Amino acid sequence: MVAQSDSSNLHHVVIVGGGFGGLYAAQKLAKAPVKVTLIDKRNFHVFQPLLYQVATGGLSPADISSPLRALLSKNKNTEVLMGEVTEIDPEQQTVKLRYRDVKYDSLILATGVTHQYFGNDWEKNAPGLKTIENALEIRRKVFIAFESAEKEPNPERRKDWLTFVLVGGGPAGVELAGALAELAHGTLKEDFSEY
Structure with a gap:
């Protein structure tokens, strides 16, 4: 985690999303002279390619999940926040969470994908496989x-x-x-x- 006094003058990169894209971005910035804040609504990363194994009972959810803090623990310039983004204000360069606002200099949106039913109520009988x-x-x-x-x-x-x-x-x-x-x-x- 970044000490506030050490990083207040650094360029602040906020990453929204702890999936593959967000995690990769944070890891690539690990040695850059920037402060990084990764925000995700969950405090863990899911290895999505193995979700089918969870769906068929071959693996448990814990087998394909890793805590974001542990994955990024060696990144001395990175802070991980668990929270759901409620609003992004580009003019104020602020990401708003329910419990606080986070200012940024650069913003990376890596929120992932979801399945699409094109306005139909099919999810009940045909669940996607993203989570x-x-x-x-x-x-x-x-x-x-x-x-x-x-x-x-x-x-x-x-x-x-x-x-x-x-x-x-x-x-x-x-x-x-x-x-x-x-x-x-x-x-x-x-x-x-x-x-």
Whole structure:
């Protein structure tokens, strides 16, 4: 963490977002003659490429999460703040959080991405896979489907319970499809007899 008296005259770079982009920016600025403040609504970084493993029960959330403070602990010029940005005032060069305002000289917005439903209410039945919460919701739905299929006497309805539709053929979708197949035909095969 930066001592206020040592850094008050330094160029202040504020980074909003502790994902790959924000973390990389902070690490690149570690030896620069600047003060860095990284702000994220969570105090941990999620290794998103492994979210599919959390969704299928192969890993726990802790396995793919690392505290931001620990990841940046060697950066002597970096302060990590947990908070949600409520407003950015470019004229005043201020990032506003609920509990304080943070002035900046340079601002990096690295807030990441989210899934888009184009105004449709599909998230309930088709959750995205961008956060740990998304992965845990998918896991919950997958295991409920297996449990429901196990007690379903009608073979056609049982088949319906065990049919999963993935939208998106990017890395997360492909990895999730493979992990679901492995789960169904390997990992859970001996635990469930009715499919």
